[in-house]
Amino acid sequence: MLRIAPMTEAQVPRIAALEAANFSLPWDEASVRLELENPLSLWLAALEEDRVLGYVGSQTVFEDADILNVCTAPEARRKGVAEALMRELEPLLVQKGAEKITLEVRASNEPAIALYQKLGYQQIGLRKGYYEKPREDALIMQKSLLSES
Numbered sequence: 001m002l003r004i005a006p007m008t009e010a011q012v013p014r015i016a017a018l019e020a021a022n023f024s025l026p027w028d029e030a031s032v033r034l035e036l037e038n039p040l041s042l043w044l045a046a047l048e049e050d051r052v053l054g055y056v057g058s059q060t061v062f063e064d065a066d067i068l069n070v071c072t073a074p075e076a077r078r079k080g081v082a083e084a085l086m087r088e089l090e091p092l093l094v095q096k097g098a099e100k101i102t103l104e105v106r107a108s109n110e111p112a113i114a115l116y117q118k119l120g121y122q123q124i125g126l127r128k129g130y131y132e133k134p135r136e137d138a139l140i141m142q143k144s145l146l147s148e149s
């Protein structure tokens, strides 16, 4: 059974290892650990037993929430882990005062773009050459958290 909960100190090394294995410019362990003390930050982990299968990081400044990263361990992909993390995060960001969530994604990252589209994010812009290693454009995607009623 998958359980989603706020990241804890004990999970930091595993999350930093997943960062290193899955991103060309990863957050290092010290940076991830600092997020535990940052009142603007909220990181969630997806757990099976005590094993971290995935995580999502966010920061919220007034009404603007940003997704910093989302990652699922390769062996646990396409089982709904990232979707569960992102869905669980939304109401928590609303509690922190967020009215919208923004994120950047590499233009070639089809799995992530498909995930965000499934969750209702829309492309609102393009940053040319935003990413390094390799240099690539970023799509800027956004989702409103305000209810439509």
Ligand SMILES: CC(C)(COP(=O)(O)OP(=O)(O)OC[C@H]1O[C@@H](n2cnc3c(N)ncnc32)[C@H](O)[C@@H]1OP(=O)(O)O)[C@@H](O)C(=O)NCCC(=O)NCCS
Pocket (backbone or CB within 6 Å): 022, 054, 068, 069, 070, 071, 072, 073, 076, 077, 078, 079, 080, 081, 082, 083, 084, 105, 109, 110, 111, 112, 114, 115, 116, 118
């Ligand atoms: C992108 C990523 C987080 C998706 O994680 P995941 O747990 O496998 O995703 P889920 O199983 O929750 O998928 C949810 C939806 O996303 C989309 N999706 C996910 N992976 C996909 C893929 N490989 N191809 C196409 N669509 C995909 C689908 O719409 C999927 O819904 P469906 O299974 O009902 O079709 C994962 O591939 C990953 O960690 N990639 C490396 C890190 C990364 O690029 N992170 C994003 C940039 S910050």
